[in-house]
Amino acid sequence: MENQNISDIIEAYLKQILAESQEVEIRRSEIANQFNVVPSQINYVIKTRFTIQDGYVVRSKRGGGGYIRIEKVKLLDNLDFIDSLVTAVGDHITRHDGLAVVRSLFEAGTINRREANIMLAAIDKTALNTGDRDLDEQIRAQILISVLDHLRYES
Amino acid sequence: MENQNISDIIEAYLKQILAESQEVEIRRSEIANQFNVVPSQINYVIKTRFTIQDGYVVRSKRGGGGYIRIEKVKLLDNLDFIDSLVTAVGDHITRHDGLAVVRSLFEAGTINRREANIMLAAIDKTALNTGDRDLDEQIRAQILISVLDHLRYES
DNA sequence: GTTCTTTTGACTAATGTTGACTAATATTAT
DNA sequence: ATAATATTAGTCAACATTAGTCAAAAGAAC
CATH class of the missing domain: 3.30.56.130 (Transcriptional regulator CtsR, winged HTH domain)
Known part of the structure; x- marks a missing residue:
C-alpha cells in the first residue's frame, strides 16, 4: 500500500x-x-x-x-464461457495468465472460492516446478483444460 | 536469550x-x-x-x-490427517494411489464431491501426460501436496 | 570431529519503466 | 482524387527494480 x-x-x-x-x-x-x-x-x-x-x-x-x-466482457452461457477459456488457455499458459483464468471462473460464479483455491494450488509454482519452464506451462495448460472440461459436465 | x-x-x-x-x-x-x-x-x-x-x-x-x-492463517483441525496424507504422497505417486488420497479426503469430509472431482481432473491422465511416467508421478505428487497444504487452513 | 543450522553472495527470474521506432487513421494542401 | 502532413496508438528492446534459488563457507550443537 x-x-x-x-x-x-x-x-x-x-x-x-x-x-x-x-x-x-x-x-x-x-x-x-x-x-x-x-x-x-x-x-x-x-x-x-x-x-x-x-x-x-x-x-x-x-x-x-x-x-x-x-x-x-459479458459472459454468455456457461458452456460458451468455458469454451472461450479453453481457447484462451491453449497449449501453454503462464502462472500469471492461469491465475486470471481461475479468477474469471470465480467471478463468473462458475466456481466458488474454495474451488478456486484448489485450482490455484494445483497450478501454482509449488505444484509445477520441473525446471523446464516451457514444460511447466504446457502441463499447467493441460491441468486447466482438464478441470475446465470437468466443469462443463457439472454445470 | x-x-x-x-x-x-x-x-x-x-x-x-x-x-x-x-x-x-x-x-x-x-x-x-x-x-x-x-x-x-x-x-x-x-x-x-x-x-x-x-x-x-x-x-x-x-x-x-x-x-x-x-x-x-487459521489452521484447521485436520493437521495430523493432512500430514499423514502428505507423507503417503511422498515425492512420487501413481494415478491409482492419487485417487485413493482424494477419496480419503472425500470420505473424511475434508472436501465435497465437486472439490474431489476438481482434484481428480487435475491429476488424471488427461492432465498429466508428459510421456515420462516417472515425471508424471512426480508432478502428480507435487500437485497433491500443494492442494493438501491449502486444505490446512481457511481462506 | 561430524552433523545440522546459519550466513553469504553470485546468479537467476519476474515485473515495471522508458523511449526510439513503426503503423494506422485523419486532416489538409494541391 | 492524391499526396503530404499531423495525430493518434502499437511494438519492441534496453534498462531498472525488485525477489528467488542454490551451493559454498562459516558457525553452532552434539
Whole structure:
C-alpha cells in the first residue's frame, strides 16, 4: 500500500471506472500525462491487466480522434464461457495468465472460492516446478483444460 | 536469550508485528538493511520459520513496488490427517494411489464431491501426460501436496 | 570431529519503466 | 482524387527494480 507501483495505480483507476460503467474509453496520451508516465506504459498496463483471461476486451483506433476502449466482457452461457477459456488457455499458459483464468471462473460464479483455491494450488509454482519452464506451462495448460472440461459436465 | 542468532531476531521482529495485525508486508531489501544481512537471508528466515505448518502463508511480487507479504492463517483441525496424507504422497505417486488420497479426503469430509472431482481432473491422465511416467508421478505428487497444504487452513 | 543450522553472495527470474521506432487513421494542401 | 502532413496508438528492446534459488563457507550443537 505504501509503495505501489504506478502500473497498479493506473489499473485501479481504470477498474474503478469499470466498476460503474460497462466500458471505459481513454485517450492514451491523456492518461499517460495524468499519471506522468510515457504513453507506452498504458499499453503495458492493458497488456498485463486487461486481458481476455481477465474478462476484458480492448479495442482501439489510431489517428485523429483515436482512443483505447476497454470493455468488461459479458459472459454468455456457461458452456460458451468455458469454451472461450479453453481457447484462451491453449497449449501453454503462464502462472500469471492461469491465475486470471481461475479468477474469471470465480467471478463468473462458475466456481466458488474454495474451488478456486484448489485450482490455484494445483497450478501454482509449488505444484509445477520441473525446471523446464516451457514444460511447466504446457502441463499447467493441460491441468486447466482438464478441470475446465470437468466443469462443463457439472454445470 | 543472549545467544540468539540474527535469523531468530528477524523472526521475532516479524512475529511481533503479526501479533497485532493479521499480516505484515515488507520490502526485502529494507529489512535486510535494517538488520544488516544480505537480502537472501530474509528468504531463509521465511522458509524456515513461516511455513504453512506454522500457520503462515507467504506471497510476494518482484519488480518495482515488489514486496513480501506474510499472512497468519487459521489452521484447521485436520493437521495430523493432512500430514499423514502428505507423507503417503511422498515425492512420487501413481494415478491409482492419487485417487485413493482424494477419496480419503472425500470420505473424511475434508472436501465435497465437486472439490474431489476438481482434484481428480487435475491429476488424471488427461492432465498429466508428459510421456515420462516417472515425471508424471512426480508432478502428480507435487500437485497433491500443494492442494493438501491449502486444505490446512481457511481462506 | 561430524552433523545440522546459519550466513553469504553470485546468479537467476519476474515485473515495471522508458523511449526510439513503426503503423494506422485523419486532416489538409494541391 | 492524391499526396503530404499531423495525430493518434502499437511494438519492441534496453534498462531498472525488485525477489528467488542454490551451493559454498562459516558457525553452532552434539
